[in-house]
Amino acid sequence: MGVRVKTRPFGEIEINEKQIIDFPEGILGFDYVKKFIILDSHDNSPFKWLQAYSEPELAFVIIRPVDFLHEYELVISPADVEAVEAESEEGLLVFAIVTIPANPKEMTANLQGPLIINPLKRIGRQAVSLSDKYRVKHIILEEMENAAKKG
Amino acid sequence: MLVLARRINESIMIGDDIEVVVIDIKGDQVKLGIKAPKKITVHRKEIYNEIQQENIAAMSPDFKPDMLRELSDYFDKDKNGKKGKK
Numbered sequence: 112m113g114v115r116v117k118t119r120p121f122g123e124i125e126i127n128e129k130q131i132i133d134f135p136e137g138i139l140g141f142d143y144v145k146k147f148i149i150l151d152s153h154d155n156s157p158f159k160w161l162q163a164y165s166e167p168e169l170a171f172v173i174i175r176p177v178d179f180l181h182e183y184e185l186v187i188s189p190a191d192v193e194a195v196e197a198e199s200e201e202g203l204l205v206f207a208i209v210t211i212p213a214n215p216k217e218m219t220a221n222l223q224g225p226l227i228i229n230p231l232k233r234i235g236r237q238a239v240s241l242s243d244k245y246r247v248k249h250i251i252l253e254e255m256e257n258a259a260k261k262g
Numbered sequence: 263m264l265v266l267a268r269r270i271n272e273s274i275m276i277g278d279d280i281e282v283v284v285i286d287i288k289g290d291q292v293k294l295g296i297k298a299p300k301k302i303t304v305h306r307k308e309i310y311n312e313i314q315q316e317n318i319a320a321m322s323p324d325f326k327p328d329m330l331r332e333l334s335d336y337f338d339k340d341k342n343g344k345k346g347k348k
Contacts, residue, residue: 119327120327120330121327138317139310139313139314139317140314140315140317140318141317141321152327152330152331152334153330153331153334155334156330156331156334156337157334157337158330158333158334160327168323169321170327171317171320171321172320172325172330178337179337188300188303189300189301190300190301190302190303191303193301208316208317208320209320210316210319210320210322211320211322211325211329211333212322213324215325215329215332215333218333221313221316221317221320223309223312223313223316224313224316224317237313237317239303239305239309239310239313247312247313247315247316248316252336255336255337
């Protein structure tokens with residue numbers, strides 16, 4: 112079933128009902144929003160939008176951590192995996208929320224609170240990383256430069 | 263709030279299956295051990311606060327969605343760079 116939804120990046124669009132993902136706990140700081148949809152930004156862009164289903168102005172830019180940090184590992188509690196009704200981390204979609212400051216080149220990704228989504232059940236959650244390596248601000252372009260240097 | 267005094271190696275039980283042990287006390291710092299079932303998440307409270315603040319920062323309305331196109335170009339360059347190395 113197609114439903115119409117107002118979005119921050121694209122105005123009103125039609126989506127399939129099956130694109131709606133439940134976030135039963137919401138997202139920290141925005142826990143009144145429980146339903147989101149994921150939208151592509153542009154062709155070949157690693158960025159996507161996590162758009163609140165009922166709040167047109169509320170949309171996060173997200174990116175898969177492996178798109179800028181190839182050796183990224185998801186390290187989270189089994190409780191987080193269970194919360195999205197998954198049996199293991201395999202098959203989960205993982206995204207980081209991107210913060211884009213006045214100078215967009217300094218954009219950062221939040222790897223401390225990765226988003227995990229069980230695509231089969233369409234349930235999502237902001238997990239908490241258990242690894243000391245991951246913080247709330249990783250400068251994306253810097254991480255990519257470092258990786259390029261390492262070769 | 264319930265307040266209990268405990269010494270080193272003493273513990274408290276929360277429900278039937280969560281135990282919090284005082285491992286060590288040095289100055290103003292307490293080292294706690296937490297035994298809990300796997301399904302219980304235990305994190306320092308600051309971490310939640312940091313994630314929440316970062317989520318709010320990420321929602322800045324100053325950012326124009328159109329700018330993403332430009333930022334995406336950095337990733338294309340990355341891919342080209344790799345191809346060039348081969």
